[in-house]
Amino acid sequence: MSETIRENDDRSTLKTSRSSRFWPRWIPTSVDDIIAAEKRLLSVVKTGCVQEHVNIGSGPPGSKVRWFRSASNEPRFIHSVTFDSKPDAPTLVMIHGYAASQGFFFRNFDVLASRFRVIAVDQLGWGASSRPDFTCKSTEETEAWFIDSFEEWRKAKNLSNFILLGHSFGGYVAAKYALKHPEHVQHLILVGSAGFSSESDAKSERITRFRATWKGAVLNHLWESNFTPQKLVRGLGPWGPNIVRKYTSARFGTHSTGEILTEEESTLLTDYVYHTLAAKASGELCLKYIFSFGAFARMPLLLSASDWKVSTTFIYGFEDWMNYQGAQEARKHMKVPCEIIRVPRAGHFVFIDNPTAFHSAVFYACRRFFIPDPDSESLPNGLTFA
Numbered sequence: 001m002s003e004t005i006r007e008n009d010d011r012s013t014l015k016t017s018r019s020s021r022f023w024p025r026w027i028p029t030s031v032d033d034i035i036a037a038e039k040r041l042l043s044v045v046k047t048g049c050v051q052e053h054v055n056i057g058s059g060p061p062g063s064k065v066r067w068f069r070s071a072s073n074e075p076r077f078i079h080s081v082t083f084d085s086k087p088d089a090p091t092l093v094m095i096h097g098y099a100a101s102q103g104f105f106f107r108n109f110d111v112l113a114s115r116f117r118v119i120a121v122d123q124l125g126w127g128a129s130s131r132p133d134f135t136c137k138s139t140e141e142t143e144a145w146f147i148d149s150f151e152e153w154r155k156a157k158n159l160s161n162f163i164l165l166g167h168s169f170g171g172y173v174a175a176k177y178a179l180k181h182p183e184h185v186q187h188l189i190l191v192g193s194a195g196f197s198s199e200s201d202a203k204s205e206r207i208t209r210f211r212a213t214w215k216g217a218v219l220n221h222l223w224e225s226n227f228t229p230q231k232l233v234r235g236l237g238p239w240g241p242n243i244v245r246k247y248t249s250a251r252f253g254t255h256s257t258g259e260i261l262t263e264e265e266s267t268l269l270t271d272y273v274y275h276t277l278a279a280k281a282s283g284e285l286c287l288k289y290i291f292s293f294g295a296f297a298r299m300p301l302l303l304s305a306s307d308w309k310v311s312t313t314f315i316y317g318f319e320d321w322m323n324y325q326g327a328q329e330a331r332k333h334m335k336v337p338c339e340i341i342r343v344p345r346a347g348h349f350v351f352i353d354n355p356t357a358f359h360s361a362v363f364y365a366c367r368r369f370f371i372p373d374p375d376s377e378s379l380p381n382g383l384t385f386a
Contacts, residue, residue, distance in 0.1 A: 026237040029278045034128045037272040038081075041103045044265065047113040048084040053077040053128075056152035078121060078153040079128035083109055085117035090163060090186070090369045092116035092362075095150075097168030097194075099229060099284065101127030101276045104167075106269070107355045115363065115370065116163070123173065124149040125283020127276050134285040139298045142289040146173045147180055154184060163366060165189040168322065168348065172290065175301050182309035189365050191315045191358075192348050195290075195297040196326025211293065223293040228284045230277045244274040251349075257319045258345040258353030302326060305333035313339045313365035316386070317346030317353060324386050339365065340386035341379070357382055 035051070042049065055075050081102060092112060096102050102120035112118050122129040123146055136142040150173070164185045166174025171193025178185045210216040233240040248270045252261045261269065291297055312334070314327040324340055331338045341361045346353035360380040368374040379385065 027234050027240065027278050028238060029275045031128060031279070034272075034275045034279060037268075037275045038103050038128060041106050041268045041272045042081070042109075044268065045083075045106060045109045047110050049109070050082050052080050052082065054080055054153050054156045056124075056149055056156055076124065076130040076132060076149070078124060078130075078149065078156075080119055080121045080153070080157075083113040083118040085113055086115075089115060089117045090366065091159060091161070092118050092163045092165060092366075093159070094118065094120045095123060095164070095166040095170035095174050096121075096126070097166075097170045097192075098287065099277065100167070100170075101272075103127070103269075103272050103276075104349070105351060107265075108351050108359065111355070111359045112362065116366075119157070121150070121153065123170070123283055125286075131280040131282035134282050136286070136289060139289050142286045143176055143299070145283070145286065147177050150177055151181060160184060161186050163187045163189065163369070165191060165362070166193065167191040167351070169194050169290070171195070172297070172301065178310045179304055179307060185310045186369075187366060188310045188312040189315065189362060190312060190327070191350060192317065192320045192322045193301075193314065193327070194295060194322060195301045196330055197296055197300065197302075197323060220293045224288055226285050226288050228281070228287060230281060230284050233274070233277045234281075240278055241270070241274045244277065245270045248273060252352060256353060257317065257347040259355065261352075302330050302333075305330040306335065308334045308336050308338075311337040313341060313361075314386075315341050315343060315350060315358070315361050315365070317343050317348060317350035319347040320350065321348055328386060341365070342384045342386055344382055344384075
């Protein structure tokens, strides 16, 4: 069951994150602030949309993994945004990465909605979705938190066949979901996906040497203690928004690897990012269970490559810090069609850095849904195969 969000909607089932009872405005955010910031960011998108809290119940039926562990039995919600589309357009579901939320795709919604029915999702514990207490204690439980909650969202939305796109950590979740529920995924698009490298990789030797230093030991301890960037933002209280502003201005401005954000885009994205980062800690605490220090997957996707049942397209920016060579190695073991596309003038946030080329890559990846002879289509200019 889903409900459209209205200005005066009763969201009593969603906890606000007005942080401290002792300092009520130490962390100046709330669920209402997240929704409002999202609406402001989406104001630059011309395509009409519906923001929804999709009720996914209080736990997966019959599951022994309680990914909703909480003191109460209140229902949980996955927040998603569905954009207007042409009749019979294929459905494209987009999953954000770590320390992000669906609004990061704001530069892409208009163009993608011209061909797809686009649905962007905030994963459980992030963005405007419910933020249950995170009490997972293993990699298996943590994966179930995201995979099973997404599956409950799919059921509530009554989706059966869709193209699934995931960015970074969202790519890891999308891939794991497609491995468990391949019958629902028509095509998989992994953008700068995490999870293909492990500590056995050659490059991990550099991380091992760094961990042996005092700086490396401190950072590794913080990692294993689940110290996240969001904790720093919360700890700075009213100074948090300024730190976020400096980050977005640098990453998507002065140090951008591609198309710099306009002043309006930068202001709106900064505001939105702050509210999503400063809200109650939940899904962010997955990090140490999914990856070891250095972003090496504890259960690498490479080990499951031979079990892949869904055709896949990998998309990487030329300057992406995620190594596309992991995808190349996985492709050797896959028994389904697989392409690896690289996008120029783009880093890890390829869809922000070079949106035009990113859209071309997505349309090419999904060409079989639009043209009768997809094999006759050539790779768009500027893109390259790995």
